[in-house]
Amino acid sequence: MPSYDEIYAHLERHVDDLKTNKTGDERQTDAEVFDKQTLLVIYDFMTAGYVDSVHYTISTGKEGNVFYVTDEDDEPFALKIFRTSTSTFKRVSKYIEGDPRFKGLCGNRRKLIYAWTNKEFKNLQRYHVNGIRVPEPIEFEKNCLLMEYIGDKNGPAPQLKDAELKRPNMTYKECISFIVDGYKKAHLIHGDLSEYNILMWKDKPVLIDCGQALTSDHFNAKDFLMRDINNINRFFKNKGVDIIDPEEILEKTMNGSEKQ
Incomplete structure (x- = not known):
């Protein structure tokens, strides 16, 4: 050595x-x-x-x-x-x-x-x-x-907050899928999801900063999910996107999720 x-x-x-x-x-x-x-x-x-x-x-x-x-x-x-x-x-x-x-x-x-x-x-x-x-x-x-x-080599992908969105409605649905599929498939809740923790690369969102993500059986899972949903809805509503009702997203996320 x-x-x-x-x-x-x-x-x-x-x-x-x-x-x-x-x-x-x-x-x-x-x-x-x-x-x-x-x-x-x-x-x-x-x-x-x-x-x-x-x-x-x-x-x-x-x-x-x-x-x-x-x-x-x-x-x-x-x-x-x-x-x-x-x-x-x-x-x-x-x-x-x-x-x-x-x-x-x-x-x-x-x-x-x-x-x-x-x-x-x-x-x-x-x-x-x-x-x-x-x-x-x-x-x-x-x-x-x-x-x-x-x-x-010209630089890192921009954060969602700084990106020019060519298809904001599609990007919104893809960001919501981070919440729904993250819970149902990976059994994780990001817990700090926002326009600061998503990158845009080749017109696709990429989820980052996942250290605080919690497992779906966390006692406070519903509250963390709703916070993530509200953050994404707030951002895209300001972009003029027709957002989905938060309770509808929450129901789709939690209903029928596989158990760990």
Whole structure:
């Protein structure tokens, strides 16, 4: 195993954000994302052949940043790095209180973030194998999640809120299908669905940010479903789309769903 100094020297050649001159605030932000443990994970991804270079930030979110990365064949992927800071820990904690899968982790910040990364990976897998359009998950380790890149070399796919919708009525139905099929086929409720957590690529919506998604047997499933429905209806109503009654969508979603 090479020393950390040797690993860091290797990473400096392959991680663009470690090469550039930045302001003090920018360096502090980088330090929050690229802490020592995270850099070691990136190095593991490199030695395993998943990643050759980390290029630039695709998006900055509440829990972490997503980076445009490429492998040795210059194929693009997205690398999501969850921050292990206190603020991220507090936000994530709100979503898992009372969840038996996280029992014993609530007091351990780093282990909780690692479990959250694992959860998003598994949620993406569950959506993907059931035909819900999400970035295909590739690999995860600790606070790093590698997945399919949605976009091209000119840039990432835009969020729904920023996209020019050629077929808004069809896009609306497809977004509603994320709710209905996600519940019936994948047995998941996104729980934070909005125009911010959907990308538009090749005139098709793609569901993202699935870490907080809950299983359909959650005691508060109905409330989370209704929140997702209302968020989608609100957005498309403002676009002039004739929306479906929320209670009708809820009935279609929950009625006849297969049991886990």
